[in-house]
Amino acid sequence: MTPCIFPLQKVKDINKTSSGVLEKWPMRLNALPPRIKNENDNGFTLKVYNEDNKIWKKRVSYYSVMLKSLSYGGYRNVMDMNAGFGRFAAAMRKYQVWVMNVVPFDAKSNNLGIIYERGLIGTYMDWCDITDIILEMHRILRREGTVIIRDFKDIILKVKEITDRMIWEGGTLVKDDDHNGSSQEMIMIFNNTN
Structure with missing residues (x-):
């Protein structure tokens, strides 16, 4: 359990919070988290955070075009399986959805504290083989639920091979143009028709 417990920063004054003063909700969602504002060991910078x-x-705006039902409440529960700074959940704020932010327990940067400082919910997860991940997604995904997978082409092709055997509908494949064509990531959208 030790790797799954997020350590709080040390404070000397009982009247101070461990990471700094937090804004009230909902302002704190878009305010600069204290762990980025203050010096940190993980190399998080204001520039990286803002970018x-x-x-x-931009990505969520694109998703709302691809998933028309997002705008009128067609989805309630969303999981970001590699939550970073909680950026996806923050961008989804205007939609009536609940987002669980998941940080891989072995991620290079431990940013679950930043997610909490933004007022979001998050957890660690020990993701295993891609087949196991897809099977777990299939188990928890409701009928007519949607999966958006953004990853490198080799992973997308492995996922497509697995989901074809599971009879998931879709597999819409789109190149990620977020970085002016320099990204090697692709997007694949699946619908669970079972």
């Missing part, structure tokens, strides 16, 4: 938020606002 990440900008990219995810």
Whole structure:
């Protein structure tokens, strides 16, 4: 359990919070988290944070075009399986959805504290083989639920091979143009028809 417990920063004054003063909700969702504002060991910078938020606002805007029912409440529960700074959840704020932010327990940067400082919910997860991940997604995905997978082409092709055997509908494949054509990521959308 030790790797799954998020350590709080040390404070000397009982009247101070461990990471700094937090804004009230909903302002804190878009306010600069104290762990980025203060010195940190993980190399999180204001520039990286702002660029990440900008990219995810653009991506969510694109998703809302692809998933028409997002705008009128067709989805309630969403999981971001590699939550970063909670950028996806923050960009989804205007939709009536609940987002669970998941941080891989072995991620290079431990940013679950930033997610909490933004007022979001998050957890660690020990993701295993891609086949196991897809099977778990299939188990929890409701009928007519949708999966958006954004990853590198080799992973997308492995996922497509697995989901074809599971009779998931779709497999719409789109190149990710977030970085002016320099990204090697692709997007695949599946619908669970079972």
